[in-house]
Amino acid sequence: MFENSQETKTNLSELGEFGLIDHLTKNFAPKLTSTKKAIGDDAAILDFEDNQCIVTTDLLVEGVHFDLAYMPLKHLGYKAVMVNASDVYAMNGKATQITVSIAVSNRFPVEALEELYSGIELAANIYNIDVIGGDTTSSTSGLVISITALGIAKSEDVVYRSGAKPNDFLVVSGDLGAAYMGLQVLEREKQVFKANPNAQPDLDQYTYLIERQLKPEARKDIPPLLKELDVKPTSMIDISDGLSSEVIHLCKNSKTGVNLFEEKIPLDPAVISVCEEFKIDSTTIALSGGEDYELLFTISQEDYDKIKGNPNLTIIGHMTEENEGMHLITRANTKIPLIARGWNSMEKEEEED
Amino acid sequence: MFENSQETKTNLSELGEFGLIDHLTKNFAPKLTSTKKAIGDDAAILDFEDNQCIVTTDLLVEGVHFDLAYMPLKHLGYKAVMVNASDVYAMNGKATQITVSIAVSNRFPVEALEELYSGIELAANIYNIDVIGGDTTSSTSGLVISITALGIAKSEDVVYRSGAKPNDFLVVSGDLGAAYMGLQVLEREKQVFKANPNAQPDLDQYTYLIERQLKPEARKDIPPLLKELDVKPTSMIDISDGLSSEVIHLCKNSKTGVNLFEEKIPLDPAVISVCEEFKIDSTTIALSGGEDYELLFTISQEDYDKIKGNPNLTIIGHMTEENEGMHLITRANTKIPLIARGWNSMEKEEEED
Structure with a gap:
């Protein structure tokens, strides 16, 4: 669907090694003081001080979790962030950082990935989450999105699934x-x-x-x-x-x-x-x-x-x-x-x- | 290759919802004191105390990063952990936890995933890493493995790519x-x-x-x-x-x-x-x-x-x-x-x- 809606299409290979990543992540400047180092090294460095760290991850697979026939890529990017942030909130915490890994086939032009990342960026901005890293690689078939979200909570605030009592x-x-x-x-x-x-x-x-x-x-x-x-x-x-x-x-x-x-x-x-x-x-x-x-x-x-x-x-x-x-x-x-x-x-x- | 080497084959659907996950992760009891809650809630809870937190992620795609014709699944699981742990060591840190997400097509029997997880478990044991969560989902084609590794380092010990000086x-x-x-x-x-x-x-x-x-x-x-x-x-x-x-x-x-x-x-x-x-x-x-x-x-x-x-x-x-x-x-x-x-x-x- 989106393939027809694009006016210009840039083949993924045109940007060359690392070029694509730099291009897609150039807007992701970290905003939180807990993000000491985001994209650009072997790993990100975070400092949660006296908070506990909440970690959750989800994998979204084309044809299983979403259908690009009616799911615009920007919305997909947004939703992928929501799915993970929701798990952090469910621990009674605050979502702070995400990593985003994407496997994508060459049938996607660069502009399609830009759409996807614009949804991720929008969600990150609205929810005050830093995008701290990830991985982009080719896929032999469809699109796969893997997001890991990190969050924080004071240890006394964390809520598990296991604390309900009769009469609650x-x-x-x-x-x-x-x-x-x-x-x-x-x-x-x-x-x-x-x-x-x-x-x-x-x-x-x-x-x-x-x-x-x-x-x-x-x-x-x-x-x-x-x-x-x-x-x-x-x-x-x-x-x-x-x-x-x-x-x-x-x-x-x-x-x-x-x-x-x-x-x-x-x-x-x-x-x-x-x-x-x-x-x-x-x-x-x-x-x-x-x-x-x-x-x-x-x-x-x-x-x-x-x-x-x-x-x-x-x-x-x-x-x-x-x-x-x-x-x-x-x-x-x-x-x-x-x-x-x-x-x-x-x-x-x-x-x- | 592995498909012929299995004596018994159990279809993925036989284990039912959540059954597969329980089955694959039953050996992953957390060992580290920093792991407060691992698999079994919306998210894992970690406590890094006065350490900084190191985060890195990698996506491995069948047909791109590995070929199951000569890569035994157990080795693949082991290697997937190594690829991520290596990034943590490159920050001069200690790898402590990983999340493991897998998208897999129905052509894989349960025994194949057991092999894959046994390699992950072996690596986690040898490297003293807790497996704290993940996601398993179906894939329309091949196998995709997404691992996020977390690690720790004192802030004064973290080494970036950017500190080299002439004559070093x-x-x-x-x-x-x-x-x-x-x-x-x-x-x-x-x-x-x-x-x-x-x-x-x-x-x-x-x-x-x-x-x-x-x-x-x-x-x-x-x-x-x-x-x-x-x-x-x-x-x-x-x-x-x-x-x-x-x-x-x-x-x-x-x-x-x-x-x-x-x-x-x-x-x-x-x-x-x-x-x-x-x-x-x-x-x-x-x-x-x-x-x-x-x-x-x-x-x-x-x-x-x-x-x-x-x-x-x-x-x-x-x-x-x-x-x-x-x-x-x-x-x-x-x-x-x-x-x-x-x-x-x-x-x-x-x-x-």
Whole structure:
């Protein structure tokens, strides 16, 4: 798609050895005082002083995690940063640096990589993250992006998945399911476009959903908000694979059960209406959709008053004793076992680190 | 190759979501006190106390950086760790943690990934490195390995590429060119094998070369050796792309020239003899071969007595004023300009970080 939208195309080999890297990274001047040395040596040097260091990494593979038919490269670069930053926020930390490694085939012109890097740069600027290094190499086929994010937190502020206690409230930021429905809309448009390349889609009513899919925002604001509210979550995780799968992770790591209330799950009106259009159950989408990059956490009941009424946060359930099991309480007030409905395939397989 | 050597083969999908990761990483218990939390949360948590943090990353792509026809997967895993650890040692630091991300197609059985991980585990154990996380995902084609290494150093011990001064001695560890010639031997055997699959190659005389190619060892020993000798290099880099390219990096970053003496370049007798066999100039191989993972550094002349006679270290030249240029002084005592003879193609393109 982007190959036709470029006015000029420069072959990757034209820039020569190191030329490409210099060209792509020339805007990445470090801004943080913790970045002592960024790109330009064998390794970067960071100084976290009395903070602990948070490290997470993700690999995005063309044809598996993204489809360039509807994912503009700039958005892809932005999203790749978000996916990693989100994991840092899920530790209740602050994302500070990333390394970016890219394997790319020669079918990509230099201008395509510039687009990708412009998205990375935009995300880095908005999220106050330094790009400190990486690797660019050729690929025999598609595009692969590997990002490692580093962050900081005081040791007393770090939140693991394992600290939830029975009776803790289960809380989620934002709303769920929109990114997945955005993908459904984009995939439908791709089929329409295949059948009729002259069709002009009217996607106005899907703007929020498509934005959530193509330009997700990690919840950088939640750790400082919690600090401000004087709430330290007892456990936390980010929602990348779908709510049910993440709730189960918290329960298993914390050795608790859970009661999750269907009626409490926050859904944007656009999700509800598109689910009706697609004849899909919106609860199923929220539970299994994934890519929301919201934060899911538990708090002690005594912190209830501190978060009550905050428009960013919704209480969706409470933790129980482990032997009570993990359940969804439906709107009809029936109790059904919660199962990981994520995409049980290699495509979605991920090692959390 | 490995596909035939496996007695049992388990399809990747049989282990289900997360099962594969649990299976592959079950041996990776953290050993270092700086690793507060390794695999099993959104991110790893490290505590470097009063050390600076060193970060480097590399991407290895099948068909570009390795050929599974002669690279056993266990060796590949080992080498992938070495490539990254070497960059940490080149900052005069100690490698402490790695994250490992792998994209792999379904043609690989679980047993193949076990082999790969066993090499990673072996390297991590020998080099005292914790595996703290990563990501495993499917790939539409070949195997891609992305490793990020973290390390530590006191701020006063960190050595950059940029500190060399005119008159400093240029020093290299070990010997050069063997890894490249090992690759030539393996590629020749691959052609022989293609022509006659029953041929039994006799590779005994090439053992050293092949080991240097398939199982390189990063110079973990050099930073503590220098400390023991009370020598702090003025600049340092590791030799991944070939001596000439790395010397040029030191000169450009330090704004110096160099006189590099051909007769001083350390070559193993096996390199000299195989170069005669292949009718290739051994100096060219040392200058351009790459993948030696030795350390190249500069020291002040007053430190000469401290390293003199050390069997691990060879003085191969000295830095000059920048305007004197970068030169190789040949055995015939002619002075020729040093040029980056590395592989000027995307295949070898790397962004040092």
